[in-house]
Amino acid sequence: MTDLGDVRGDFPLLGRTFEGRPLVYLDSAATTQKPHRVIETIDRYYRELNANVHRGAYRLSAAATDAYEEARAKVARFIGAGSPEEVVFTRGATTALNHVAYGWGLHRLGSGDRILLTVMEHHSNIVPWQMVARLTGAELVYLDVDDEYRVDLSNLDELLDERVKIVSVSGMSNVTGALGPVAELAEAVADTEAVLVVDGAQLVPHAPVDVAALGADFLAFSGHKMLGPTGIGVLWGRPERLADLEPTEGGGEMIVDVTLTDAKWAPVPHRFEAGTPPIAQAIGLGAAVDYLEDLGMDAVRAHEEAITAYALDRLSEIPDLTVYGPRDVATRGGAVSFELGDIHAHDLATILDEHGVAVRAGHHCAKPLMRRLGAVATTRASFYVYNVAEDVDRLVEALWKAREVFGLD
Amino acid sequence: MADLDELYREIILDHYRNPRRRGTLHGPHVHAEGVNPSCGDEFALDLRIEDGVVTDVAIQGQGCSISQASGSMMAEAILGKEVPAVEDLMAKFRLMMGIDEGDSPIDPNRPGSVLGDLEALQGVRRFPVRIKCADLPWTTLADALAKAEAGT
Numbered sequence: 001m002t003d004l005g006d007v008r009g010d011f012p013l014l015g016r017t018f019e020g021r022p023l024v025y026l027d028s029a030a031t032t033q034k035p036h037r038v039i040e041t042i043d044r045y046y047r048e049l050n051a052n053v054h055r056g057a058y059r060l061s062a063a064a065t066d067a068y069e070e071a072r073a074k075v076a077r078f079i080g081a082g083s084p085e086e087v088v089f090t091r092g093a094t095t096a097l098n099h100v101a102y103g104w105g106l107h108r109l110g111s112g113d114r115i116l117l118t119v120m121e122h123h124s125n126i127v128p129w130q131m132v133a134r135l136t137g138a139e140l141v142y143l144d145v146d147d148e149y150r151v152d153l154s155n156l157d158e159l160l161d162e163r164v165k166i167v168s169v170s171g172m173s174n175v176t177g178a179l180g181p182v183a184e185l186a187e188a189v190a191d192t193e194a195v196l197v198v199d200g201a202q203l204v205p206h207a208p209v210d211v212a213a214l215g216a217d218f219l220a221f222s223g224h225k226m227l228g229p230t231g232i233g234v235l236w237g238r239p240e241r242l243a244d245l246e247p248t249e250g251g252g253e254m255i256v257d258v259t260l261t262d263a264k265w266a267p268v269p270h271r272f273e274a275g276t277p278p279i280a281q282a283i284g285l286g287a288a289v290d291y292l293e294d295l296g297m298d299a300v301r302a303h304e305e306a307i308t309a310y311a312l313d314r315l316s317e318i319p320d321l322t323v324y325g326p327r328d329v330a331t332r333g334g335a336v337s338f339e340l341g342d343i344h345a346h347d348l349a350t351i352l353d354e355h356g357v358a359v360r361a362g363h364h365c366a367k368p369l370m371r372r373l374g375a376v377a378t379t380r381a382s383f384y385v386y387n388v389a390e391d392v393d394r395l396v397e398a399l400w401k402a403r404e405v406f407g408l409d
Numbered sequence: 410m411a412d413l414d415e416l417y418r419e420i421i422l423d424h425y426r427n428p429r430r431r432g433t434l435h436g437p438h439v440h441a442e443g444v445n446p447s448c449g450d451e452f453a454l455d456l457r458i459e460d461g462v463v464t465d466v467a468i469q470g471q472g473c474s475i476s477q478a479s480g481s482m483m484a485e486a487i488l489g490k491e492v493p494a495v496e497d498l499m500a501k502f503r504l505m506m507g508i509d510e511g512d513s514p515i516d517p518n519r520p521g522s523v524l525g526d527l528e529a530l531q532g533v534r535r536f537p538v539r540i541k542c543a544d545l546p547w548t549t550l551a552d553a554l555a556k557a558e559a560g561t
Contacts, residue, residue, distance in 0.1 A: 342426065346448055346473040347417070350536060354413050363449050376471055377449055405417050 004295060004303040008386045010035040018356035024394045026359050029174050029202060029335040029382035031224045034288075038227055041287035045280045053279055054253060054270070068279050071286030072269075075234055078289045079219070080210035086242065088269040089282050092233035093201040094124040096220030097168070099235050099272060100197050101128035102248040104218075105166055111137030114163040116194070118143040118151045118180070119372045120173045123365040125199040129168065138165075145372060149176040149326050153184055164194045171203025175364045175380065176325035176373075177308070177332040179203070186215025195241065201225055205384070206304055206333045208297035217241045223281060227385075228288035232281035235272070242268045249274040292385075300385055304334040307383045311336055311392045318399050320408060324373050334383035337364070337375075340399060341408045345377035348402055352379075355398035415532035416539075417474065424478035424526070429485050432467045439556040443549035445541055450476040452546045454484075456553045463487050463495060473542050475533055480546035482526045492554065499547055502527060507534050508544055 008014045011033045016023050025033060051061040053068045073084040081087055090096040105115065115129045119142050126140075133140055141159055146152040151169070160167070167189050169180045182198055189196045195217040203209060204219070205226035211219055218241060223232035237245060247254055247265060251274035257264045265271040292300060309329045315321055320341035326332045340348055349361035360380040363370045370376065381395055403409055434455035442453040450472030457465040468484045470477055483502075487495045501524055503509040515523050515531065533543045 344473040346450075346539070346542065347475070350416070350539060351413060361448070367449075405413055406422060 004299050004385060006388060007035075007295070008388070010037070010291075011386050012036060012039070014386055019354070021356045021394075024357040024391045026357060026381040026383065026387065026391065026395060028384035028387075029225070029380065030360050031230065032205070032227050032384050033386065034229070034284075035227055035291050037291050038229065038284050038287045042229060042280050042284040045283050049283075050280075052276055064279060067283050067286075068277070071282045071289075074286040074289045076236075078293065079204065079234075079236060080212045081236055082212070082239065085268055086211075086236055086239055088235040088237070088242070088272040089277055090220075090233045090235050090272075091231055091278070092224070093199060093220045093222040094128075094233075096218075096233050096235035097124055097197070097199060098128045099245070099248055100166075100168075100218050100220070100237075101132045103246045103272070104195065104241075104244075105129065105132040105138070106135060107246050109133070109136040109138040109165055112163060113138040113165045114161075115140050116143065116159055116164045116167045117141070118145070118169050120145050120149075120151060120176065120178065120180070120369050121168070121170050121366065122174055122199065122201065123367070124201070125168055125170060125197075126368065129166075139163075142368075143169075145176075145178070145369070148331075149173075149178045149324065150331065151178070151181045153181055156184075156188055160188055160192065160194070162193070164192065166197060167194050168197035168199065170199040170201075171209075172200075172206060172333045172335075173325075173366075173369070174202050174335055174382075175337050175366045175369055175378070177335040177337075177382075178326050179331055179333065182214060182216065190215070202333060202335065205292075207301045211236055223285035223288065226285075226288055227291055228285035229281045231278045232285045234285075239268070242272075245272070247271045247274065251275045253277070295385060303385060304383060305329045307387055307389065307392065308332065308334045308336065310389055311381065311383065311395070314392050314396045315399075318396065318403070320403075321399070324375060324378055334387075335380055336382065337378040337380045339375060339378055340402060341406065343402055343406050343408070345379045347406070348379045348399075351402040351405055352395070352398045355394070355401060357395050357398045359395075412532070412535050416536060418529045418532060420526055420529045421474060421478040424481040425474035428468065428477055428481040430467055430481070430488070431469065433469065434465055434467045438465070439553050441549050441553035441556060443545050443552065445472075445476070445545055448472070448542070450542060450545055452476060452480050452549050454480075454546070454549050454553050456550075456557065458492065458557050462491050463489065468546070470546075472545070473539075475530070475539055475542040476545045479527075479530055479543040480549075482530070483546045483550060486525060486527060487550070492557075495550075495554065498524070499551065502547055503544075505531060506540055506543060508540065 051064040053065040198216040200221040204221040219236040224230040254274040345361035452470035
């Protein structure tokens with residue numbers, strides 16, 4: 001399909017068979033499989049390096065700390081950050097977005113202020129803002145999506161007035177695959193007081209991202225959607241923004257001094273990492289980043305465009321199948337949501353599962369977008385580096401079987 | 410794919426596509442709603458009970474074929490039954506589906522003799538993640554009966 005080659009051999013889980021055939025894993029937008037390199041790195045950490053970080057005066061703790069901080073440096077390099085200090089390790093993209101909502105929004109928003117979002121957001125980029133809006137009296141306003149499933153910017157000038165203090169947008173929809181208008185919004189907020197937050201949970205794993213050029217103030221993403229383990233994510237912030245961000249969790253590790261009445265925060269980024277961090281997970285994410293850099297993110301993106309184009313093409317052969325997402329692969333990622341006739345998404349997912357094809361069915365944690373699209377539930381196939389054309393063929397074959405089961409012929 | 414044919418029996422697809430007793434009730438009735446938050450399936454039930462007998466029932470909802478067909482068949486099965494008989498039906502259904510522990514009450518030699526059309530849902534047992542779909546209307550029914558009992 002592309003010069004990425006067949007990397008499936010790097011992923012032990014993909015060697016499993018279901019119904020006597022290799023598993024076709026098409027749910028990478030939910031979580032990705034892990035390459036040997038990540039699994040072995042985590043295994044080795046627990047066998048050889050396990051100790052708490054930034055605490056012990058012994059050599060093992062120092063080695064664990066070095067490995068943890070090296071992972072931070074790898075992630076920083078991967079996204080083009082100016083320094084590792086711009087990278088905060090979190091539990092995932094959700095926690096990263098909550099850091100901004102509570103650490104920035106809660107302290108700066110007041111009655112009459114506005115938070116500008118889009119209807120295409122994942123719940124994790126809606127609910128934290130709703131919670132903070134409730135506490136501050138701020139108001140949420142939304143950019144709509146157009147008929148091509150792209151964020152509609154036609155009324156941006158009208159919506160982006162001086163009341164807007166925060167703009168938060170997905171870099172890539174987990175439902176429609178549409179790329180978010182990050183560059184356009186970055187340009188628009190440049191002349192305003194508003195900060196731009198990018199939910200990069202889908203974008204960062206699937207396309208080259210350079211924060212120096214992104215134009216965002218904050219970027220959130222998750223490790224487990226980019227070949228790393230669960231329980232680790234990243235909040236990147238511009239140094240001047242992180243300096244003004246309030247910690248949302250207090251505890252050990254995030255202080256330089258504590259008295260009975262007061263505490264003084266540790267420097268950035270440690271002030272945002274209260275308690276023992278997910279050490280093995282951070283180091284595992286570092287290994288995932290190494291793996292992706294070896295593949296090359298340009299090649300990752302090219303592979304995804306190619307397999308998505310192939311999938312959209314093959315899916316168009318199936319009668320009564322509706323795809324919810326842009327046709328032009330240059331404007332989208334590899335999450336492909338669809339409906340097939342009157343077959344409910346859960347029924348379709350069950351039938352596909354019986355054919356060894358793993359897909360997601362439901363509202364994809366984006367109920368406002370689903371309502372906007374007029375869909376109750378969709379089936380979603382999502383692709384990553386290990387998917388090949390045969391996976392798409394198996395999906396299409398199983399969809400034809402589903403038509404039979406439901407008597408659509 | 411015999412399991413799939415067993416799961417999506419003709420009668421299930423028929424109830425999915427042509428749900429019986431769909432609508433709402435006017436006049437005195439109890440109303441209960443159920444939702445499976447993990448998948449978004451919704452089911453709602455209007456129930457009229459007079460002198461201990463289910464004299465009218467109407468259902469609403471949206472979701473997969475299993476949840477909606479289960480609700481449609483349930484609505485037909487409970488209409489005209491006395492409340493204890495409805496409770497007996499609920500208990501048998503739960504045993505058949507393996508939701509409650511115990512022997513299935515279904516007689517394999519006489520299909521349909523115990524729970525009628527509802528027996529078509531037995532195929533769901535082989536798909537454990539889908540059992541909650543079949544059960545949604547029944548937990549909603551239990552809620553409606555509790556409301557009726559409490560007089561709300």
